[in-house]
Amino acid sequence: MSLPLLRAENISLRFGGLKALDQVTFDLHAGEVHSLVGHNGAGKSTFIRVLSGVYQPEEGRILVRVGDALREVRFGSPRDAQRYGIETIHQNLALADNLDTVANVFLGRERVRFGTLDEESMESEARRVLERVGARIPVLRVPIHQLSGGQRQSVAIGRALLFQARILIMDEPTAALGPGETARVKDLIRALRGEGLGIVLISHDLHDVLDLSDRITVMKGGRVVGTVRAEESDQEELLSMILTGEKRKGTV
Amino acid sequence: MGERREGGEGLIFSIQNVFLLLVLGVLWVAFHLLTLGQAGHFLSPQNLWNLSVQTSVVSILVGGMVLVIVARQIDLSVGSLLGFTGMVMALLQAVPPLGHGWPWPLALLIGVILGGGAGLLQGYLVAYLGAPSFIVTMAGLLVFRNAAYLIAEGKTIGPLQEGFLVLGGGLQGAIGPFWSWVVTGLAWVYTLGRVWWGRRSRLQHGLPVRPLWVDAFFSLLLTAIFGGFLWVMNSFPHPTTGQGRGIPVPVLLAITVLLSLHWLSQRTRFGRYVYAIGGNPEAAMLAGIPVRQVQVLVFGLMGLLAGLAGAVQAARLAFVPTGMGTLLELYVIAAAVVGGTSLAGGSGTILGAALGALIMSSLQSGLVLIGVPTEWQNLILGVVLVLAAVWNARFHRRRS
Numbered sequence: 087m088s089l090p091l092l093r094a095e096n097i098s099l100r101f102g103g104l105k106a107l108d109q110v111t112f113d114l115h116a117g118e119v120h121s122l123v124g125h126n127g128a129g130k131s132t133f134i135r136v137l138s139g140v141y142q143p144e145e146g147r148i149l150v151r152v153g154d155a156l157r158e159v160r161f162g163s164p165r166d167a168q169r170y171g172i173e174t175i176h177q178n179l180a181l182a183d184n185l186d187t188v189a190n191v192f193l194g195r196e197r198v199r200f201g202t203l204d205e206e207s208m209e210s211e212a213r214r215v216l217e218r219v220g221a222r223i224p225v226l227r228v229p230i231h232q233l234s235g236g237q238r239q240s241v242a243i244g245r246a247l248l249f250q251a252r253i254l255i256m257d258e259p260t261a262a263l264g265p266g267e268t269a270r271v272k273d274l275i276r277a278l279r280g281e282g283l284g285i286v287l288i289s290h291d292l293h294d295v296l297d298l299s300d301r302i303t304v305m306k307g308g309r310v311v312g313t314v315r316a317e318e319s320d321q322e323e324l325l326s327m328i329l330t331g332e333k334r335k336g337t338v
Numbered sequence: 339m340g341e342r343r344e345g346g347e348g349l350i351f352s353i354q355n356v357f358l359l360l361v362l363g364v365l366w367v368a369f370h371l372l373t374l375g376q377a378g379h380f381l382s383p384q385n386l387w388n389l390s391v392q393t394s395v396v397s398i399l400v401g402g403m404v405l406v407i408v409a410r411q412i413d414l415s416v417g418s419l420l421g422f423t424g425m426v427m428a429l430l431q432a433v434p435p436l437g438h439g440w441p442w443p444l445a446l447l448i449g450v451i452l453g454g455g456a457g458l459l460q461g462y463l464v465a466y467l468g469a470p471s472f473i474v475t476m477a478g479l480l481v482f483r484n485a486a487y488l489i490a491e492g493k494t495i496g497p498l499q500e501g502f503l504v505l506g507g508g509l510q511g512a513i514g515p516f517w518s519w520v521v522t523g524l525a526w527v528y529t530l531g532r533v534w535w536g537r538r539s540r541l542q543h544g545l546p547v548r549p550l551w552v553d554a555f556f557s558l559l560l561t562a563i564f565g566g567f568l569w570v571m572n573s574f575p576h577p578t579t580g581q582g583r584g585i586p587v588p589v590l591l592a593i594t595v596l597l598s599l600h601w602l603s604q605r606t607r608f609g610r611y612v613y614a615i616g617g618n619p620e621a622a623m624l625a626g627i628p629v630r631q632v633q634v635l636v637f638g639l640m641g642l643l644a645g646l647a648g649a650v651q652a653a654r655l656a657f658v659p660t661g662m663g664t665l666l667e668l669y670v671i672a673a674a675v676v677g678g679t680s681l682a683g684g685s686g687t688i689l690g691a692a693l694g695a696l697i698m699s700s701l702q703s704g705l706v707l708i709g710v711p712t713e714w715q716n717l718i719l720g721v722v723l724v725l726a727a728v729w730n731a732r733f734h735r736r737r738s
Contacts, residue, residue, distance in 0.1 A: 140624060165626035180624045182617035184684035185610075193614055194625030202605040206543040213545075 089151050090115050091253055091284040092172070097136055097146035106132045107143070108308045114253060114284040119275060121287040121295045121316075124305035124328055130288050131177065133305070134255045137286065138174035139167035165194070171252035175259055177288075179242040183231040187223055188212045190230055191245045215244045219274055236267035243274065254278060255286040260294065272298060292321045306331040354678045354733065358693040365697065369704035380704055383573035387583065390571075391507040391654070393699040394588035395420075398647040399670045400677070400691045401599035402640040405609075407674055408616040409636050410683030411464060411471040415478030416644045417666035419456055421658075422482040423449040424648035428495040428658035431502060442502035450645035456482070457641015461634035471637075479667070487660045496657030506653030507586035515572045518584035522568040529560050588650045595643065600688040612636060616684035672719070673698050676726040678733070698722075 093113040099106050107129050114120045122130045135141045137148070139161030149156040150170045161167045164174070181190050188205070191212040197204040209226060216223060221240030223233065230238055239259065246254055256275070260268040275298055279285055289295050295302060296316050304311040304327040312333040314323065327333060369380035378385060399416055406413045430445035460478055464471045504511045513521070533553050540547050547553075572582035603609035611632045614622040623629050652658045677694025679686025701722060705715045 138624075163626055164624055168626070174624075176624060178620075180618070180621040182614045182621050182684070184617035185613060189610060189614075193610075193621070194627050196607050196610060198607060202601075203607065203610065206539045206545060209545055210543045 088115065089154070089156060091151050092137070093149045093156060094133075094137065095147050095149070097133065097143045097148070099132065099136065099141060099143050099145075106308050107136065109146070110305070110308070110310050111146075112303060112310070114286060116252070116284050117279055117282045118300045119279050119285045119287055119298050121289065121299040121302045122305060123289070123292065123295055123302060123324060124311075127307075128305040128328075129308040130305055131257055132308075134174065134257055134286060134288065136161075137167070138172060138255055139164045168195075168249065171250060172255065173246035173249070173251040173253070174255040175242045175246050175257065177257040177261065179238055181230055181238060181242060184229050186228055187216075187226040187230055187233070187241050190241050191215065191248060193245070195249070211248070212244065215248050216240060219243045219247060220270060235262045236264070236270070239263060239267065239271065243271075247278075251283060253284045253286070257288045258290065259287070260289065260291070268294075292324050296321065296324075304328055352687065352690070355687065355690050355693060358677065358690060358697065362693060362697050362700065365700050365704065369700070369707065372704070372708050376707075378707060380707055383570050385703070385707065386570045387574040387586070389699060389703050390589045391586050392703065393695055394507070394586070394592040395647045395651050395654070396666070396669055396673055396695045396699065397592035397692055398588075398595050398650065399640075399643055399666070400673045400695045401596050401688045402636075402643040403670045403674045404677070404679050404686045404688055404691045405599070405603060405612050405636050406471075406640050407671075407679050407681060408603075408683060408686050409612050409633060410616050410619070411633065411636070412671070412681075413457075413460070413471065413475045413478075413637065413640050414667050415456075415460065415475040415482060416640065416647075416670055417663040417668075418479045418482035418486070419453055419641060419644040420648040420651060420663035420666060421661065422456075422486040422648070423453045423645040424652035424658050424662050425486040425490050425495060425660070426452055427502075427649055428498060428652055429489060431499050432495055432497065442499045446502070446505075446649050449649055450642060453645020453648065454638050454642035457644070458634055458638035460641070461637025464637065465630040465633035483664070486662075490658075490660050492660060494657050494659045496655075498652060498656055498658075502649075503653050503656060504587050505591070505650050506656070507588040508654070508656075509576070509578075511588065511653070512571075512576075512583040512586045513590065514584040515582040516584075518568055518571050518582075521585060521590065522564050525564050526561055529564075530557055533557050588654070591646070591650065595646070596688055596692050603688055608632065608635065613684060618684075669698065670695075672723045675723060675730065678730060680730055694726075 090113040095111050097107050097110040110129070110133055112120070112133070122133065124130055132141065136143050142160070142162065147158050148161070150159050150172075151157075152170075159166070159170060167174070182193060185193070188209045192208050197208050197211075199207075212226060216226075219240055221237065221244060223237050223240065230241060233241070239262070243259075259275075260271050263271065272294065275285060275287070287295070287298060296319065299316040301313055302316055302319060302324065303313040304324060306328065309331075311327045311331050314327075366381060373380045399420075403413060403416070427445045427449035430440045430448060431442050456478070460471075460474050463469045463474045500510070533556075537547050537553065571585045574583050575581065576583050603612065611622065611627045614625070614627060615629055615632060619629060648663070651662060655662065673695035674686065674691045675681070675694070676697055677686070677691035679691060679694075698719065701719060702715055705718060710718070
């Protein structure tokens, strides 16, 4: 198999006395959806926060593909991860409700000309990326607390796709959405996988996970229970791994 | 959501600010009618000229306070810091062993830098050491007030130098009719240019623009406001020369500060980050915004403005008493709240706060003019503040 886009090896992280992550190893290929499942507190969100540069691991290393080689990287901040094309859509979407769509899409990466924000250029770029994700937001210049859940989700996704993302991390992207909007997000995930992005997906909906994923990694208590191929697995197996923390069948 | 016309960079005036402008208009007309039967009318050049000077100190401070509150913080130390920096500037110019004969620009510079430094220190305590800003700046209130008392040994310090007094808008403290025309002319050119360039730039990027009549209407309104302002300032005669006084220096200073802060808040990364932090601190952090640095800078800016306002207040009084600026922080916060700033953070505009400051000082000035006793004035100001807070709460309820 070709080189992965990303590999995390033996990642460990403690919060006080609690071992939040314990020797987690995980990899992701281009054009792959690799899901993380497990109970609340299993370490999924903590782990993706390591991948996206929010937390720094105490042990282990992260490797990212650069050209034809894997390079070890250290992310001191979310910006460092973004530089390697790793974009994250956090569970609460991490949007500033008081700002408009354009400001949220470009938050932290504003375009500046002569010391002032280049609003026109940002707005036309935001328009382009929102069209790509199929967003229906008629007015880009109102605070986003006036938008619907689906529209806000589109803003968060548009924000992640703005800069040549190679790896997209999505933490519960459909948790706050209705059925129609959920279907749209799922279509988008498939489309992005088709474009060659690597996608890390966290979801509680095992049906969706089996439907969308190529591989699924189960976590419990900060450890990896095992990784299975979605086509060779089913809900029963996943549930048993989530509950018992033990594998039953062979793994990949 | 219906098909609404898109506002580009937002209207020059938001709906809320148009409302404040209306309130101000109603207030002015009402006070004018109430003072028709007496010698000094409310809408006389003399009263409006004085009103503008009286508003300048709070106006210089209120923009900084808006940014502090938008970033979910508070600064209770501004009145004391103003008193302290004003006292330092007075001592440097006027007290022999310390600095008799120090040129006043040097004293001014030191005072402003001192204010900025004090602000940065408070910001550091809040952002990096995690102390709540309410407590840090309340301590600042005590420290700076009493430091002012100690360095002046309890005395009133003065007189200040002639050149320095220009900052206070006294007899020599206005720029005269000619330069007032120049300043107003520049404001006209800038406003019309901004609107025109904005339209052109949006059209070039293929973006929707406001209807032409909206742009035309607001350009015309602003032009008229500037023109009215110029007329009033040039109509109040100087007692010795008989010529119009023109725009007072402290008012020019306040307008410059407010426009700079407006630009900073709306058109720069720093301003965007302040609002983002106020709207959702976690999102700001996850977006890679240097949250703590921005917080420190916001307090630093507030301190800098306190130093500047301290100079203006000192120059207005010519002699600096140890209690200068006492309770001023409350007037500044009140002006920000009346101007639509929400203490929950994340929302509030510089222009709104400027209108808030003008409304509060108009109220006070009008009540004085119609002979309402001080106790009643303050009571009424308090009631207005509560009304504004309730109005804000209702205005923002849609958010949650």
